[in-house]
Amino acid sequence: MIAVDRGRYTCVLPDTPDDGAVTAMRARELGRKSVVVGDRVSLVGDVSGADGALARIVRIVERRSALRRTADDDENTAEGRHERVVVANADQLVIVSALADPPPRTGFIDRCLVAAYDAGIEPLLCLTKADLAGPDQVVGYYAELELPYVLVRPDSDLDALRTLLAGRVSVLVGHSGVGKSTLVNRLVPDALRTVGVVSAIGRGRHTSTSAVALRLPRTPDADGDPGWIVDTPGVRSFGLAHVSAESLLHGFPDLVEGTVDCPPNCPHTPDEADCALDAWVATGKADQRRLASYRRLLASRSGDGDPREPERNPGDPLAGS
Numbered sequence: 173m174i175a176v177d178r179g180r181y182t183c184v185l186p187d188t189p190d191d192g193a194v195t196a197m198r199a200r201e202l203g204r205k206s207v208v209v210g211d212r213v214s215l216v217g218d219v220s221g222a223d224g225a226l227a228r229i230v231r232i233v234e235r236r237s238a239l240r241r242t243a244d245d246d247e248n249t250a251e252g253r254h255e256r257v258v259v260a261n262a263d264q265l266v267i268v269s270a271l272a273d274p275p276p277r278t279g280f281i282d283r284c285l286v287a288a289y290d291a292g293i294e295p296l297l298c299l300t301k302a303d304l305a306g307p308d309q310v311v312g313y314y315a316e317l318e319l320p321y322v323l324v325r326p327d328s329d330l331d332a333l334r335t336l337l338a339g340r341v342s343v344l345v346g347h348s349g350v351g352k353s354t355l356v357n358r359l360v361p362d363a364l365r366t367v368g369v370v371s372a373i374g375r376g377r378h379t380s381t382s383a384v385a386l387r388l389p390r391t392p393d394a395d396g397d398p399g400w401i402v403d404t405p406g407v408r409s410f411g412l413a414h415v416s417a418e419s420l421l422h423g424f425p426d427l428v429e430g431t432v433d434c435p436p437n438c439p440h441t442p443d444e445a446d447c448a449l450d451a452w453v454a455t456g457k458a459d460q461r462r463l464a465s466y467r468r469l470l471a472s473r474s475g476d477g478d479p480r481e482p483e484r485n486p487g488d489p490l491a492g493s
Contacts, residue, residue: 173211173229174385181207181229183215194219196227205232209383209402210260210341235260239291239343242411255414259343259383259402266296266337266401268346268355272304277347278313282465284345285319286423287410296336297321298344300351302328313459316426324351330358334398337388343402356403360386363403412473420473424466426458442467 174193175182181196196215198207207213207229214231239259265288269276281297288295297314299307302323311321322333337359346352357363363386382405388398412420417439421428430452431440440447453463 192221194221199228199230208257242413262343263340264294264342266344268298268352270301270350283410289422300324337399339397341400
């Protein structure tokens, strides 16, 4: 399933020319099960893809991964802290961050990393606007994680990025202004046309709250599946209330070893006198900013912090003012 718009689902059939699009609706027997972009489904009815044809989704294949977020970024919403699946069956989360204008927000990147590890998918850091600033500070900040990254400039050929996307379903996330839309349009020159076709099929329009999957075009010098990208213009942050405290720590592998000397059931909060993480950082075994980010996410997850605050680490020169 590649798109959803006002109760109409756009699906592509395997082994068909140009991945012919089929419009479908949910069958009643699915009950309240959600169908999201990336889901593999079983269809019945008219799957011709002809104008006016409508199939039915009768089964959702078991998901091998599910990228989730908790809708806790606005406590005034009717759904409150409701957990939702953003994309199913993704292999990779591509975190798009500019190196300048706007400056990188490591707090946002940290949230994305936790979401990726929790979903069991691989993270990739895509650093744009590399013509305006160097990557050393950002890369150094995540050095202990050995986080894979790729640099993108306005004049770069994107070959390195295409290689990392090939054969995979990759979800792209990023704040406004980091160049994600430009990147999508460079990777898929027909992206705007494709979204228009999907919207026409759904008799609606692709809005800023909708995800859409786009097949990457084949290149003459590359064999095999070029992969898919999922553009998620509505996902600007990840509420993490659905992630356990233990799983949250997995997003900070540079801190994990430091918890060995913590007392049982240590909450790792600043007011826990026996927490070993402060000593771990004080001896230079981890970056103080990483500990501050982890504790801020803990507070946000428990409802003690404001998840709507800017995704910046206090005192972090990478994040700007």
